[in-house]
Amino acid sequence: MVENRPILNFLSHLVLIVGVVAVVFPVYLAFIASTRGPNDFYSGVVPLLPGPHMIENYWAMLSSGMTTSGAPPLGPMMFNSLVMALGVAIGKIAISILSAFAIVYFRFPFRTLAFWLIFITLMLPVEVRIVPTFKVVADLGLLNNYGGLIVPLLASATATFLFRQFFLTVPEELMEAARVDGAGPMKFFRDILLPLSVTNIAALFVILFILGWNQYLWPLIVTTNQDQYTVVMGIKRMADVADSYPQWHTVMAAVILAALPPVLVIIGMQRLFVKGLTETEK
Numbered sequence: 001m002v003e004n005r006p007i008l009n010f011l012s013h014l015v016l017i018v019g020v021v022a023v024v025f026p027v028y029l030a031f032i033a034s035t036r037g038p039n040d041f042y043s044g045v046v047p048l049l050p051g052p053h054m055i056e057n058y059w060a061m062l063s064s065g066m067t068t069s070g071a072p073p074l075g076p077m078m079f080n081s082l083v084m085a086l087g088v089a090i091g092k093i094a095i096s097i098l099s100a101f102a103i104v105y106f107r108f109p110f111r112t113l114a115f116w117l118i119f120i121t122l123m124l125p126v127e128v129r130i131v132p133t134f135k136v137v138a139d140l141g142l143l144n145n146y147g148g149l150i151v152p153l154l155a156s157a158t159a160t161f162l163f164r165q166f167f168l169t170v171p172e173e174l175m176e177a178a179r180v181d182g183a184g185p186m187k188f189f190r191d192i193l194l195p196l197s198v199t200n201i202a203a204l205f206v207i208l209f210i211l212g213w214n215q216y217l218w219p220l221i222v223t224t225n226q227d228q229y230t231v232v233m234g235i236k237r238m239a240d241v242a243d244s245y246p247q248w249h250t251v252m253a254a255v256i257l258a259a260l261p262p263v264l265v266i267i268g269m270q271r272l273f274v275k276g277l278t279e280t281e282k
Helices: 006-034 054-063 074-105 111-123 130-139 146-153 157-169 172-180 185-196 198-213 217-222 231-239 248-268 270-278
Strands: none
Touching: 006 054, 006 248, 054 074, 054 248, 074 111, 074 146, 074 157, 074 185, 074 198, 074 231, 074 248, 111 157, 130 146, 130 217, 146 217, 157 198, 172 185, 185 198, 198 248, 198 270, 217 231, 231 248, 248 270
16 A cells, blocks of 8 residues: 655656656747747747747748758648558558467467567667668669658567567467357457457557658658658758758747647547556456
8 A cells, every 4th residue: 555645745746747847848949939930049048938920930831841951841741751650550560460460379380480580670670771671672663652661661570579479368268269159260360359459559559650750761761752751851851951050940840740640649549559558458
């Protein structure tokens, strides 16, 4: 039983408040910067209240982008990032859950070896094998299209491991009952395992969606056409200006707009996300 001590309650809430302020304050400054003019942050004094240029800055990013930095309008870039994030999240989950299903429920030679070979790929992320991966993508003609952005990122040893561990906790009686009822492997997978895995799928979807949305290095390598730029690439181009100061008010407007889709995904799937991370028994 936890004792109710006012001092400990005060200290725990104080630590929580300090942590929230440390995380939220930079985001708040980014929002303030997105509502200000181009010279408000060059005076040496950081404003803490919103300015009058919010609609102007946001509309400029959505409609015209920043041509001086080679960044197209933000709308098409956000659409490209959305397609990439959804493709990566859905593709990783689909491949991983089927791989885990095969490893747990099918008896075939070197089954354990196959799992560990998949797990070892955790030590070989895209950044490590980027040169041979780029060569394969280029030979397949997947540069400057969604296939090149998504397909090399689909394999996920982490998701396979998590699904495998969950499937191992499913009672064998369910599989035996399904077999007695005449259900085949895919019917058992579709009607029993998938419904039980909803919270795990939701938690992984949120994590993998944010992973795909925030990708920078791989899209930078395989994309040379402005029509295929992702929003993270666009923000980087806006911040890197060779002959002048960055226009931080529009850069921060792009940052706030780019943060909205992941935030909406987290809010929309918050309950399933928390249950998927904390639930131990179904």
